[in-house]
Amino acid sequence: MxxxxxxxxxxxxxxxxxxxxxxxxxxxxxLFPAYKSHRPTQxxxxxxxxxxxxxxxxxxxxxxxxxxGYEADDLLGTLAKKAAGCTTYIMSTDKDLAQxxxxxxxxxxxxxxxxxxxxxxEKEILAAWEITRPEQVRDILALEGDPSDFIPGIPSIGKKTxxxxxxxxxxxxxxxxHSHQLTGKLQATLTQYADQGMLSKALATIRTDVPITLDLxxxxxxxxxxxxxxxxxxxxxxxxxxxxxIW
Numbered sequence: 001m002x003x004x005x006x007x008x009x010x011x012x013x014x015x016x017x018x019x020x021x022x023x024x025x026x027x028x029x030x031l032f033p034a035y036k037s038h039r040p041t042q043x044x045x046x047x048x049x050x051x052x053x054x055x056x057x058x059x060x061x062x063x064x065x066x067x068x069g070y071e072a073d074d075l076l077g078t079l080a081k082k083a084a085g086c087t088t089y090i091m092s093t094d095k096d097l098a099q100x101x102x103x104x105x106x107x108x109x110x111x112x113x114x115x116x117x118x119x120x121x122e123k124e125i126l127a128a129w130e131i132t133r134p135e136q137v138r139d140i141l142a143l144e145g146d147p148s149d150f151i152p153g154i155p156s157i158g159k160k161t162x163x164x165x166x167x168x169x170x171x172x173x174x175x176x177x178h179s180h181q182l183t184g185k186l187q188a189t190l191t192q193y194a195d196q197g198m199l200s201k202a203l204a205t206i207r208t209d210v211p212i213t214l215d216l217x218x219x220x221x222x223x224x225x226x227x228x229x230x231x232x233x234x235x236x237x238x239x240x241x242x243x244x245x246i247w
Contacts, residue, residue, distance in 0.1 A: 001053075001056060001238065001241055002241065003110045003111075003112075004060070005241060005244055005245065006110070006111065007091065007110060007117075008060075008221070009244075010117075011089075013089070013221055014220065014221060015086070015216055015219040015220055015221060016060075016062045016063075016219060016221050017062065017063050017064065017065060017079060017214075017219045018057055018062055018063070018064040018065070019064070019065050019066070019072040019073075019075035019076050019079070020050070020054075020064055020065070020066045020072055021066070021071050021072045022066045022067065022068050022069070022070070024068050024069060025069075026069055026070055026071055027069050027070065028071070028202075028203050031199060031202055031203060032199060032203055034150055035149065035150055035151075035203060036149055036150050037150055038150050039150075052232070052236060055228075055232055056229065056232055058228065059224060059225050059228035059229035059232060060221075060223075060224050060225070060229070061221065061222050061223070061224070061225060062219075062221065063218055063219060065079075065212060067210055067211075067212055070207060070210050073092070073094055073096065073097055073206050074206055074207040074208075074210050075210055075212065076090050076092065076097065076100075076206075077090075077097065077100040077206040077207060077208040078207065078208045078209065078210040078212060079212070079214050080100055080105045080208075081100065081105075081208045082213075082214040083214060083216070084104075085104075086104065086216070087104050087106075088104060088105045088106070089105075089106045089107075089108040089119070090105065090106070090107055090108060091108045091109075091110060092107065092108075092109070093109055093110075093112075095137075096137065096138070096141060096146070096149075096204055096206060097206060098120065098125045098128075098129065098134060098137045099134050099135055099136075099137035099138050099205070099206055100134065100206055100208060101120065101121065101122055101125045101134045102122060102134065103122060106119050106120060106121050107119070107120040107125070122134060125137070129163070130163045130167065131163070131166060131167070132167075132170075136166050136170075136171070137204075138201055138204045138205045138206075139166045139171050139172045139175075139201065140162050140163060140166055141153070141200065141201075141204035142154075142172045142197050142198070142200040142201035142204055143157045143161070143162035143165060143166070143172065143197065143200075144157055144158055144159055144161075144162040145200060146204060149203070149204075151200050151203045151204055152196055152199070152200055153196075153197070153200050154189060154190065154193045154196060154197045154200070155189060155193060156185070156186075156189055157186075157189070161186075172197055172198065172201050173198075175190070176190060176194050176197065176198075179191055179194075224245055229242075229245070230242065
């Protein structure tokens, strides 16, 4: 909540919407049952906190959305694409969302542990990932994998090699179609793990076609509702947060 208040006061957004993961398994689990299987079960205190978080968002007049079978990242990607004509900031620390950045979509990483907030546009994404198009982020992740989500990638291909290969072949599909141009162990590995590479790309791809609607008028931020928030802050003993707000 401190991060939310900081963003509201510093960045002064005109429209806001928050995406949550649903409780159900997603299409990624159907593709790969081991997806995120190494992560511990959500702690009970977080499960208890979510209704309060949503109530606080309601007090700020900020709508939220979930959709069965998809992750919050897919919803954020879809909403950002639907907001065509708007300058949109996706507030997240998930690196895979870099693939949806374009001329009017930015990735906003909030301040944390003394580090200032950072904003990455298309130029910054291309430089950071050593690619020519943001969509190639998913090709990089398909090759090197993503341990945080248990995306397997292709064995023995790390960050440096993945970037070199995508720079040369542009996409994973093109790389696999021309793997005969490579030699030795790398060629053999790509041939052996081609299907795993394609699976990894499917897992790493942020879906931007989730069947949800975006009503910009309902997302317009009008400020906090004191009548709704003060009792909540008192119940949750958010004294400092209450003092930070300008009613």
